[in-house]
Every structure is written in structure tokens, then in C-alpha cells.
């Protein structure tokens with residue numbers, strides 16, 4: 185008898201720059217490893233050699249909004265094909281520091297780029313070979329929500345700003361609204377994490393979300 189296909193799990197981590205998401209990914213990876221799961225931690229833009237090269241361009245080169253949108257989706261396509269889909273097919277847990285919601289929040293909300301065009305690109309790039317008509321979306325998205333002024337305070341002096349981190353609070357207010365719109369459209373996929381809390385309190389919220397979903 186053939187074995188049933190293993191069930192992978194895809195989690196994404198989202199929020200404005202400085203919200204604190206990267207600080208928690210290692211701990212979540214440890215939780216799944218302790219439960220005996222293979223864990224793949226990755227990020228967007230990036231996660232493969234090609235996508236990491238595109239990341240360098242997107243974060244550091246001036247370009248027009250359509251070029252920016254095409255490059256983040258090109259990086260995502262390679263990331264899906266080379267990394268995410270094979271990992272899920274093996275039954276691994278994939279933890280991705282950002283995914284498509286970031287495009288809708290940053291390029292859509294922040295830059296004001298046409299959402300219909302982003303949805304078209306999402307449909308092309310994330311079409312699933314194993315499930316015709318369906319898109320590859322995370323099983324769960326942890327949205328670290330923090331007021332832009334607080335995120336800016338956290339980032340001040342923490343690291344050299346890239347093209348996005350150098351933008352003003354009005355930009356991040358629009359990015360935050362972009363995330364809020366995605367969360368409202370898919371409430372079952374999103375879990376909002378109140379990121380204006382000490383690290384341990386944020387970790388406890390994440391643990392409650394994962395416990396509640398049996399993860």
C-alpha cells in the first residue's frame with residue numbers, strides 16, 4: 185500500500201519593520217523541532233541563491249514600483265519552487281519571515297501600487313501544481329502589529345536602514361493598514377499578535393495561538 189502524502193505546515197511572519205517578528209522565529213522553530221518535526225526557516229525576499237540576489241537589488245537599488253513588484257514576485261516564484269514546495273512535500277514545517285502579505289502591505293499599501301495587478305501576479309506565481317485552481321498560501325500568518333512610532337523607536341540605532349526602513353511613518357501607517365486589510369479578508373488565516381509588549385509576553389501570545397490550533 186502507498187503511504188499517504190506527508191502533511192507539511194507553512195507559517196509566515198509579518199509586520200512592519202521593527203515589530204519584532206524576527207526575534208521569535210528561532211523559538212518557534214525549536215518548539216516544532218522538539219516535537220520531532222523537520223523545520224525549514226527562510227525569508228522573503230530571499231530563501232534561495234537567486235532570490236537572495238534579487239533581495240539585494242530590491243532593498244538597495246532605486247526602481248519604479250512595477251519593477252519592485254515584479255522582482256519580489258520573481259524572488260517568491262524561485263523561493264516557492266526551490267525551497268517551500270519541496271519542503272512541504274517532505275512534510276516539513278516552513279517558517280518564512282515574510283511572504284505575499286508583505287507585498288500587499290508594502291507595495292500595495294505603502295507604495296499605493298495597484299492591488300488588482302498584485303492579485304494577478306499572486307495568481308500566477310502561487311498557483312499550485314499539486315492542486316489546480318488553488319494558490320499556495322500560508323496555513324497560518326502571525327501578524328506582529330505595532331504602532332509605527334514604536335517600531336521606529338526600536339529600530340533607531342539598531343541597524344543601518346535599507347530602502348524601506350528609511351521611509352517615514354506615514355509610509356508605515358499605510359503598510360500597517362495594508363496588513364489590516366489582508367487580515368480582515370482572511371481572518372481564519374491570520375493571528376494578530378499585540379507586539380507592544382515585552383518579549384516574554386509576545387512569546388506567550390504566540391504559544392497560545394499555536395496551542396489553540398493544535399500546532
Ligand SMILES: Nc1ncnc2c1ncn2[C@@H]1O[C@H](COP(=O)(O)OP(=O)(O)O)[C@@H](O)[C@H]1O
Nearest residue numbers: 200201202203204205206207338342381382383
Ligand atoms: N518585545 C520587544 N520589546 C522591545 N524591543 C524588541 C522586542 N522585540 C524585539 N525588539 C527589538 O526591536 C528591534 C526589531 O526587532 P526584530 O525582531 O528585528 O523586528 P522585525 O523582524 O519585525 O523587523 C530589535 O532591536 C529587537 O531587539
Ligand SMILES: Cc1cn([C@H]2C[C@H](O)[C@@H](COP(=O)(O)OP(=O)(O)O)O2)c(=O)[nH]c1=O
Nearest residue numbers: 201228229256282283286287290291348349
Ligand atoms: C517580502 C517582501 C518584503 N518587502 C520589504 C519589507 C522589508 O522592509 C524588507 C525586508 O524585510 P525583512 O527581512 O523584514 O528586513 P530585515 O532583515 O531588515 O528585518 O523588504 C517588500 O517590500 N515586499 C515584499 O514582498
